[in-house]
């Protein structure tokens with residue numbers, strides 16, 4: 001975690017009087033006042049929503065989007081992402097453009113192809129399926145309703161993704177929501193019998209990290225002040241030792257770290273189970289602490305880092321197609337339903353070509369695999385298996401997750417935002433009929449829910465998964481869904497299982513993540529499992545593709561890529 005962020009967390013936690021801008025100086029009286037006023041304020045806001053200079057969000061059931069945050073003004077990472085794009089576009093041109101076979105049309109593959117074309121090369125994207133997007137893919141059912149691989153949320157702290165939207169001129173497709181994190185309070189109901197939510201609202205006028213700290217300090221539903229204090233104290237080593245410490249924490253699970261730092265179990269139970277499930281679909285007993293510290297760092301260090309956005313429709317048409325169109329307009333190629341079955345190699349271990357499932361062979365000057373780590377491991381040529389770079393991949397494997405869509409016969413009372421369910425089987429959910437323009441329905445709700453951890457469930461029949469999900473929904477919608485069938489009726493369900501999704505970020509995995517440049521001079525790797533500082537996410541995938549494109553373009557200029565026709569790609 002960044003020293004500045006941690007320093008302020010701990011300082012405010014250790015010296016409550018420094019929060020006197022919000023509470024009276026007497027610490028005891030202050031705590032009571034905060035507690036009472038915050039609870040009262042929260043109750044009032046929950047019913048009515050708030051629209052003021054400081055807090056701004058809609059009441060339950062009301063749709064409201066917000067303007068794109070001024071990321072360029074507030075985030076150095078955003079400015080760096082723009083400079084990196086420019087540096088790629090400004091690279092000197094080789095004598096002839098390289099023909100580059102990019103395996104996979106997920107975000108990593110499409111990003112790599114986009115930036116390769118910016119650098120003057122010719123990508124040929126080979127995608128096994130008939131739909132773009134990989135883990136963000138989606139398709140229409142027989143009624144024309146969209147079914148997605150996963151409920152996807154974009155963040156202000158996604159500089160390369162936000163830069164991509166800007167470069168494609170599709171920024172208006174992100175629907176930014178109020179700057180809040182909203183957690184269901186299991187078993188608690190409002191006076192009207194609705195599910196009670198606890199909100200962390202980031203005040204508009206304060207910069208990071210103060211906005212995050214005020215959000216944390218003003219929320220007393222989930223953690224008491226002493227618990228926040230102990231968590232703040234636990235973060236002190238991160239303040240003192242910075243990034244080195246964050247990386248060292250990869251050896252510990254979140255739960256182990258909490259114990260070691262003397263943080264009360266309740267902090268884990270109340271906040272970090274939900275956070276771990278949302279970050280990597282696993283429990284804090286397994287998740288590496290580095291993942292949590294990295295996320296906290298990005299969210300607390302950037303003023304709009306934790307601000308969330310929904311794409312305004314299905315990712316394949318609203319995001320992936322524009323990425324593909326960009327490179328197609330610059331001479332790239334996209335070949336769908338082209339599954340690679342084998343990587344063919346020369347005696348010197350360099351890639352000779354790609355054997356396709358239909359028996360044809362694709363040859364190129366260079367190759368980028370953006371396949372997920374599990375199929376990649378199965379496809380490694382024998383000649384590469386002893387190389388430490390590829391051996392390390394054995395330490396990575398995908399984690400199972402299930403995405404569920406539930407269409408109801410009426411409008412449910414939800415919030416126009418992502419909601420952390422804090423329930424045993426679910427991670428996050430959203431009413432997409434409210435949050436997303438492309439799925440808008442004023443009369444009926446469509447809930448999209450992430451079911452995690454899914455290890456015990458991925459092999460079970462859909463009917464059992466749906467039944468278990470409904471049990472959770474009876475708790476989340478206490479006066480709108482009933483076991484006796486009265487209340488909202490489920491009219492349609494789609495269950496999408498991904499047995500091996502993003503790499504499982506258990507403790508100790510960082511060591512196994514490969515960089516984008518492999519020891520094979522004409523073979524590069526991208527994909528969210530490859531090394532980059534944005535975890536296994538859409539940002540990680542997009543950034544990895546960009547890093548691979550830059551590494552390949554640099555190698556071409558340095559003439560280290562052995563070209564298909566035996567010539568070097570001389571700088572023009």
Ligand SMILES: Cc1cc2nc3c(=O)[nH]c(=O)nc-3n(C[C@H](O)[C@H](O)[C@H](O)COP(=O)(O)OP(=O)(O)OC[C@H]3O[C@@H](n4cnc5c(N)ncnc54)[C@H](O)[C@@H]3O)c2cc1C
Pocket residue numbers: 103104105106107108109126127128129132133134135136149150151152153154338339340341370371372375401402403450498501502526527528529536537538539540541
């Ligand atoms: C349920 C769920 C929810 C998620 N929620 C979020 C979220 O809210 N925010 C976020 O940032 N991230 C989220 N993610 C993670 C995010 O989707 C991934 O990190 C990202 O999309 C991975 O992109 P990628 O390009 O690295 O891999 P992939 O998307 O897996 O792309 C790999 C591509 O390679 C293709 N391929 C594989 N084998 C072959 C072959 N032999 N020949 C040719 N092509 C092949 C595949 O078909 C695929 O298109 C979520 C993921 C899931 C599953």
